[in-house]
Amino acid sequence: MKMTIEVDCTPEEARRFLGLPDVxxxxxxxxxxxxxxxxxxxxxxxxxxxxxxxxAFGSGAQEQFRKMMEAGMGGAKPKA
Incomplete structure (x- = not known):
């Protein structure tokens, strides 16, 4: 058995019916x-x-980024 119920209400009415708070x-x-x-x-x-x-970060940030990438690559094992 299949049953369909259609409710026609506004979102405000649905919120109140379900007891949800008004935010x-x-x-x-x-x-x-x-x-x-x-x-x-x-x-x-x-x-x-x-x-x-x-x-404003200048070349100092670029150099630090390069060092970070080199350090990250140093931990990688070469493929055989």
Whole structure:
């Protein structure tokens, strides 16, 4: 036997029927906070700022990365 039940209700009505808490206030607060943080840091997404921050590491970071890769390769066993 196959039975199909169709329920026509809004998400709010379903939430109340299932006894789930209303978190819309918390969601609005979190979205507002994220919006403020994105607006405050949007200048970091400009290509000029991105390159300036990336290049600030200079050759020291490149050298450290090379040494890390060499150390990693030193632990590998050669194939016979």
């Amino acid at each position: 819309s206030g918390l969601n609005d607060h979190l979205v507002g906070e994220m919006t403020k943080r994105i607006d405050a840091n949007i200048s970091l997404l400009s290509p000029e700022e991105f390159m300036k921050n990336w290049m």
